Amino acid sequence: MSNTLGKFWRDDRPKVVITDYDFGDIDVEREILEAVGAEVIGLQSKKEEDLFEAARDCAAMINQYARVGRDTISRMEKCEVIARYGVGVDIVDVEAATQRNILVTNVLDYCTEEVADHAIALWLTLARKLPDYDRATHQGIWRWQSGQPVNRVRGRTMGVVSFGKIGQAIAHRAQAFGAKVIAYDPFLPEAIAKEHGVELVSKDELLKRSDYILMQAPMTPETRHFLSDAEFTAMKPGAILVNTGRGPTVDNAALYRALTDGDLAAAGLDDPEEEPAKRVNWNPADNPLFTLPNVMVTPHSAYYSEESILAARTTAATQVAKVLTKQTPDYPVNADALKQSA
Numbered sequence: 001m002s003n004t005l006g007k008f009w010r011d012d013r014p015k016v017v018i019t020d021y022d023f024g025d026i027d028v029e030r031e032i033l034e035a036v037g038a039e040v041i042g043l044q045s046k047k048e049e050d051l052f053e054a055a056r057d058c059a060a061m062i063n064q065y066a067r068v069g070r071d072t073i074s075r076m077e078k079c080e081v082i083a084r085y086g087v088g089v090d091i092v093d094v095e096a097a098t099q100r101n102i103l104v105t106n107v108l109d110y111c112t113e114e115v116a117d118h119a120i121a122l123w124l125t126l127a128r129k130l131p132d133y134d135r136a137t138h139q140g141i142w143r144w145q146s147g148q149p150v151n152r153v154r155g156r157t158m159g160v161v162s163f164g165k166i167g168q169a170i171a172h173r174a175q176a177f178g179a180k181v182i183a184y185d186p187f188l189p190e191a192i193a194k195e196h197g198v199e200l201v202s203k204d205e206l207l208k209r210s211d212y213i214l215m216q217a218p219m220t221p222e223t224r225h226f227l228s229d230a231e232f233t234a235m236k237p238g239a240i241l242v243n244t245g246r247g248p249t250v251d252n253a254a255l256y257r258a259l260t261d262g263d264l265a266a267a268g269l270d271d272p273e274e275e276p277a278k279r280v281n282w283n284p285a286d287n288p289l290f291t292l293p294n295v296m297v298t299p300h301s302a303y304y305s306e307e308s309i310l311a312a313r314t315t316a317a318t319q320v321a322k323v324l325t326k327q328t329p330d331y332p333v334n335a336d337a338l339k340q341s342a
Helices: 002-012 029-033 047-054 094-099 112-127 132-137 165-176 190-195 203-209 231-234 252-261 304-322 337-341
Strands: 015-018 039-042 061-063 082-084 103-105 157-161 180-184 212-215 239-243 264-269 295-297
Touching: 002 015, 015 029, 015 047, 029 039, 029 132, 029 304, 039 212, 047 264, 082 304, 094 103, 094 252, 094 337, 112 165, 112 212, 112 264, 157 165, 165 180, 165 212, 180 203, 203 231, 212 295, 231 252, 239 252, 252 264
Parallel strands: 015 039, 015 061, 061 082, 082 103, 157 180, 157 212, 212 239, 239 264, 264 295
Antiparallel strands: none
16 A cells, blocks of 8 residues: 555656756755655756657756747646746747746846856957967967057947846946946946946947947847847957857857958857757857857856856756745746736
């Protein structure tokens, strides 16, 4: 009798599916979710079809890079919440989830300092020509001219695209180095920009005036290829681009043309347009930017520190635990839409 009851209890627990993860284990999530009676199942999905079977009877789904789209959501019979490990929810079909009365949550404010630090590190590395000097000295060339020309950053203009918390943190760091910061953000009240000592400008003006452009834009249909051929042509000759936002906001083919034609001096990207972590197979040879010496690419690591990873995992799992125990989550994405459709 006891074995039968034990089997029933295990099978009856709400199932939480973690679609994919690259931090080694799911012990953090398991501890939080098993404490509220859930069963945690870890997958490593690289395509949406991998989720179809698990979606049918899951009570919750947590995703890192795997897309949870309409085809997956339409198969969900018991799901109450889809939780993102990060800020952006462009890889979750929020509209489809809302139609199925499924809450979507994300994780806010867990990596502001890390991304801002990373953006500034890329900016200064490129502005001071550190890769050029490093390559030269490793080849036995000991000349300050190896990086020529290097311009003083104090007094030059940095344009920040998207001036939320991370954009503001970038601005504060850049101002400490004496850079003048302007920003483009059509959703930001001008008063908030002024509080941070930043001038709010149009997109065209930002492109025209900036010596450095730091992209922190989210991924939306409107921001895809936010920078392409026309924008690179409008920039100052010799400008430096840093993108610690989403990869597809920059047209990589157009960026390659701008860098090889000499219009841009350098680029630092935290993720190329193809977003390798979301691909089954990826090869840098597919993107010619990886052949250029004036391009630095990091593997979507701007958000990373040991502290931020732990915060993201803990927070995402906690959102699910709260929903499964009928508590209000901290970071709902579509709660208002669900209320309107109720």
